[in-house]
Amino acid sequence: MKKLRTIALIITGLFLMSACAPRAHEKGNNEERCLSEDGVSLLVSLLLPAVPDKAxxxxxxxxxxxxxxxxxxxxAALQQGGIMTAAVDLRGHGGSRMQGKTALHYSALSTDDLSNTLHDLKAAKNCLLEAGADPDNLAVIGEGLGANLALRYALEDPQIQAVVMLSPGLDYKGITSLDEIKKLKDCPVLLVACEDDAYSAMTVSALKAAAPVFAELRTWTGSAQGSEIFAIHPExxxxxxxxxRQIIQS
Structure with a gap:
């Protein structure tokens, strides 16, 4: 009986050690499976440049x-240019659909749930650091809702040196940006939109006017949104x- 109790205690201890581990991931090709701080299983696509150490x-x-x-x-373009990237499937999207035994779908996410996706961005950053990225040369880029989330993450993480916002909104499903950009410190921002995407064009103008840091505004013709801009304007x-590169590769 004493032996059985000892075995049970050992098994329990191993389980607790595993549960308390900050992250766990499985590597395969350019993808990693990792765990957010609040227990969401995340899929992260990691692209390493030819020289990943301190990239x-x-x-x-x-x-x-x-x-x-x-x-x-x-x-792929950034990889060729020597920049390491980590593209995360946010909770409820793509390959990031489980939090413990609970299934997640983006259509059912509340504003609080979306706010918690900042944990997902932190997990992606950890993937970069574990792959050898330079902790003093990190940035974040987002499109649409992801642009607003990128801005919020930059406010939380002092290691983020720059933010790029493609087609942001003043309010995406409760995730706002105007008050947030006013809080930026020592973190330049690039604001991108297409001229005929009226909401995003209005938003980037308002954000540039409100930013207390260096904020560059760049617009292209047409109505493409987010990463779709690259297909219409590959330049x-x-x-x-x-x-x-002027900021994180200087």
Whole structure:
């Protein structure tokens, strides 16, 4: 009986050690399976440059209802340019559909749930650091809702050196941006939109006017939104990459 109790205690201890581990991930090709701080199983696509050690790192945040694949072409271009990227499927999206035994779907996420996706961005940053990215040269880019989330994450993480916001909104499902950008310190921001996307064009103008830090505004013709801008204006990839290099690769 004493032996059985001893075995039970050992098993319990191992379980607790596993449960308390901050992250766990399985590697395969360019994808990692990792765990957010609040227990969401996340899929992260990680692209490493030829020399990953101390490479600049960029977190890629997709919009509502999308997944990490919207960044495929952009991430490949940055990889060729020596920048490491981590594109995360936000909770309820793509391959990030489980929190413990609870299934998640983006259509059912509340504003509080969306706010908790900042844990997902932190997990993506940890993937970058574990792969060798330079902790002093990190940035974040987001599209649509992901742009607003990227801004909020930059406020929480002092290691983030720059933010790029593609087609942001003043309010995306309760995730706001105007009050948030006023709180930025020592973190330049690039604001991108298409001229005929009226809401985003209005938003980037308002954000630039409100920003207390260096804020660059760049618009393109047409009505494309978010990462769709790259298909219509491929030169936007070069523009954004060059802008980032001035900050995180200088």
């Amino acid at each position: 600049p790192g960029l977190i890629l945040v997709h919009g509502f209802g999308a997944d990490h694949h919207v960044w495929d072409g952009f991430a 936007a990839i070069h523009y954004i990459t060059t802008w980032l």
